[in-house]
Amino acid sequence: MTKLIFLGCLSNSKYKNTCGNAxxxxxxxxxxxxxxxxVPCCGALSYHIGNDVELREHVEFVNHWLKKxxxxxxxxxxxxxxxxxxxxxxxxxxQDFTVKVKHFLQYLAEPKNLLKLDLKYIxxxxxxxxxxxxxxxxxxxxxxxxxxxxxxxxxxxxxxEMENNRTNSICCGAGGGVYSVFKENSDYxxxxxxDQLNRGKILLTACPFCFTALTRIRExxxxxxxxxxxxxxxxxIMEGVDPLSE
Amino acid sequence: xxxxxxxxxxxxxxxxxxxxxxxxxxxxxGDFWKFACVIKTRQHDLRYLYDDTSREFVDNNRDSLxxxxxxxxxxxxxxxxxxxxxxxxxxxxxxxxxxNDEAQKIFMEELGDSKIIYKSKSNEAKDIxxxxxxxxxxxxxxxxxxxxxxxxxxxxxxxxxxxxxxVHFTEEEIVKKIKEVYGVELEPKAQAIVNYFRSTYRNxxxxxxxxxxxSANAISAEEGTIxxxxxxxxxxxxxxxxDKHIVVCGITKIVPNILxxxxxxQLQSRINNVSFNYISLISGPSNTSDxxxxxxxxxxxxxxxxxxxxxxxxxxxxxxNLIYADFLxxxxxxxxxxxxxxxxxxxxxxxxxxxxxxxxxIRDYIHNGIEAAVNDGLxxxxxxxxxxxxxxxxxxxxxxxKSMKKEATExxxxxxxxxxxxxxxxxxxxxxL
Numbered sequence: 001m002t003k004l005i006f007l008g009c010l011s012n013s014k015y016k017n018t019c020g021n022a023x024x025x026x027x028x029x030x031x032x033x034x035x036x037x038x039v040p041c042c043g044a045l046s047y048h049i050g051n052d053v054e055l056r057e058h059v060e061f062v063n064h065w066l067k068k069x070x071x072x073x074x075x076x077x078x079x080x081x082x083x084x085x086x087x088x089x090x091x092x093x094x095q096d097f098t099v100k101v102k103h104f105l106q107y108l109a110e111p112k113n114l115l116k117l118d119l120k121y122i123x124x125x126x127x128x129x130x131x132x133x134x135x136x137x138x139x140x141x142x143x144x145x146x147x148x149x150x151x152x153x154x155x156x157x158x159x160x161e162m163e164n165n166r167t168n169s170i171c172c173g174a175g176g177g178v179y180s181v182f183k184e185n186s187d188y189x190x191x192x193x194x195d196q197l198n199r200g201k202i203l204l205t206a207c208p209f210c211f212t213a214l215t216r217i218r219e220x221x222x223x224x225x226x227x228x229x230x231x232x233x234x235x236x237i238m239e240g241v242d243p244l245s246e
Numbered sequence: 247x248x249x250x251x252x253x254x255x256x257x258x259x260x261x262x263x264x265x266x267x268x269x270x271x272x273x274x275x276g277d278f279w280k281f282a283c284v285i286k287t288r289q290h291d292l293r294y295l296y297d298d299t300s301r302e303f304v305d306n307n308r309d310s311l312x313x314x315x316x317x318x319x320x321x322x323x324x325x326x327x328x329x330x331x332x333x334x335x336x337x338x339x340x341x342x343x344x345x346n347d348e349a350q351k352i353f354m355e356e357l358g359d360s361k362i363i364y365k366s367k368s369n370e371a372k373d374i375x376x377x378x379x380x381x382x383x384x385x386x387x388x389x390x391x392x393x394x395x396x397x398x399x400x401x402x403x404x405x406x407x408x409x410x411x412x413v414h415f416t417e418e419e420i421v422k423k424i425k426e427v428y429g430v431e432l433e434p435k436a437q438a439i440v441n442y443f444r445s446t447y448r449n450x451x452x453x454x455x456x457x458x459x460x461s462a463n464a465i466s467a468e469e470g471t472i473x474x475x476x477x478x479x480x481x482x483x484x485x486x487x488x489d490k491h492i493v494v495c496g497i498t499k500i501v502p503n504i505l506x507x508x509x510x511x512q513l514q515s516r517i518n519n520v521s522f523n524y525i526s527l528i529s530g531p532s533n534t535s536d537x538x539x540x541x542x543x544x545x546x547x548x549x550x551x552x553x554x555x556x557x558x559x560x561x562x563x564x565x566x567n568l569i570y571a572d573f574l575x576x577x578x579x580x581x582x583x584x585x586x587x588x589x590x591x592x593x594x595x596x597x598x599x600x601x602x603x604x605x606x607x608i609r610d611y612i613h614n615g616i617e618a619a620v621n622d623g624l625x626x627x628x629x630x631x632x633x634x635x636x637x638x639x640x641x642x643x644x645x646x647x648k649s650m651k652k653e654a655t656e657x658x659x660x661x662x663x664x665x666x667x668x669x670x671x672x673x674x675x676x677x678x679l
Binding site for chain 1: 258259262266280284287288585587588590591592625626627628629630631632634635636648651652654655656660661662663664665667668671672675676677678679
């Protein structure tokens with residue numbers, strides 16, 4: 001049986017470095033997790049616009065691929081993949097979908113894994129803010145407290161909640177394919193997220209879609225505080241690199 | 247993507263452009279709305295009036311509200327029948343209209359020869375098409391809620407905030423308009439503007455109203471009581487100082503009993519942080535039995551209270567399990583618009599003639615089809631489900647809109663990039679290749 005790191009199309013296409021960091025973290029806990037080259041798309045935003053027949057076909061194709069590769073467990077670093085794999089695959093396939101799917105943050109937050117990682121930041125205390133992505137907070141099994149547990153477990157890292165957090169968080173404006181058509185949505189909403197940073201020195205997110213939107217807004221508005229994927233932040237700490245660096 | 251899809255896509259793009267251009271009505275509203283949404287959502291966690299916050303109030307009542315609404319939706323016929331029965335016994339004139347057309351016809355018959363009607367704010371009247379039919383028949387519609395009075399004064403045609411329709415006008419703009427229309431010079435202060443309407447319009451409302459129109463915040467099936475909440479007193483005046491008070495609303499305004507009705511009304515007040523200084527419980531026309539115990543209808547209040555309960559899309563939605571069936575649970579509290587990603591970003595271009603936000607777009611879809619919904623900005627919804635997380639009866643508007651997007655895509659109305667993404671996912675198994 002194979003344990004797979006499911007990186008997701010967006011991260012795998014655009015954020016290779018972040019993918020490398022995620023793999024580094026997961027494999028430092030359990031080296032039996034592997035990465036495969038030809039992983040198909042989970043279906044992503046086609047769930048917003050595809051009809052049931054074509055969606056079923058796609059889900060069956062992916063399930064066939066998983067079976068062919070003998071996959072029994074998935075840890076995915078993509079918030080969208082987590083949401084869709086845990087929702088639609090059960091919905092369309094029922095008991096025929098046997099793969100155990102976890103999000104990277106759920107996997108990391110398991111006490112034995114946190115212990116194994118033993119994260120310590122040697123430096124002046126840093127206040128960080130975490131942005132709850134819709135994909136994670138809306139999932140069948142929501143991922144909300146896990147990132148907080150992970151960050152709280154790191155010595156000298158303190159989570160400063162934004163005004164809108166958890167199920168009340170602001171959507172970055174990039175979901176549902178809106179980013180590719182009407183960027184104006186994220187122009188406003190992603191800026192609003194940065195405006196709520198207050199005492200947080202860095203904005204952390206676990207969603208590559210949010211990261212894309214937030215990065216663009218940061219650049220366009222020349223904002224000083226960095227936005228970082230949580231796996232990059234963790235690897236910085238593991239390797240003694242300044243986690244606030246870009 | 248077909249020709250209609252292209253036209254609709256260009257239209258939405260152009261509306262977005264307008265909403266970002268300085269000096270346009272859309273930009274003016276959008277700026278106000280962005281501010282309002284931040285304030286409104288912030289108010290949900292404040293404790294300045296009550297011991298609990300409105301978020302706590304909603305959370306504490308959510309389970310019982312969901313149960314109550316599901317009980318109603320699953321037994322709609324029963325509750326509607328019960329409600330009509332008791333209302334007739336209490337001397338209401340009750341009509342049950344199967345369709346909006348039927349409701350409009352009944353309404354015009356009830357209006358008789360009257361050429362003027364005084365109304366309170368009513369989204370239901372828009373949904374049922376009463377406003378359109380009144381306009382078509384040349385009936386003068388006199389708004390009484392100050393917000394709607396201002397909308398009429400400015401002849402504002404764009405969708406607006408249902409709770410405070412004129413709240414985006416500045417004091418300076420209002421006094422300028424009053425001078426232009428009535429030739430009266432006022433100090434640009436809220437108090438002066440209110441004083442002006444109190445000293446002029448209040449007399450008219452006390453003396454001239456023959457027929458008035460309201461909706462209902464809720465109607466109790468057990469007691470046959472209409473609940474109306476307000477803070478201006480306009481509803482109190484036009485439902486009492488009138489000959490005929492006509493209530494028009496969808497059957498989904500019915501709740502099992504009076505306690506449920508009051509809870510729904512209180513919830514609407516808490517969610518919007520507006521105080522209902524007056525809550526009317528109307529259980530029939532005014533009457534007296536003071537002369538020899540003889541019951542006579544029409545003492546000081548309304549002589550007649552007519553209730554037009556409209557089904558139209560509602561029973562059909564349950565029976566055919568339509569994509570918007572869940573929307574039947576809606577209690578019209580408007581909680582979904584404040585945290586909505588698209589509404590905040592796009593103001594009154596993510597909207598329809600029924601108002602702002604997802605529910606107004608769903609209503610447009612129900613009455614005018616998928617093209618209308620795409621034109622209202624259906625594809626601006628990110629599916630973030632903020633509406634669902636905050637909804638006191640857990641309606642997932644995001645899911646309803648997702649189903650609408652699927653229908654739009656099937657009909658060739660999805661924006662071009664989305665279609666391409668879909669193709670790439672299904673063919674290449676990677677949207678970014």
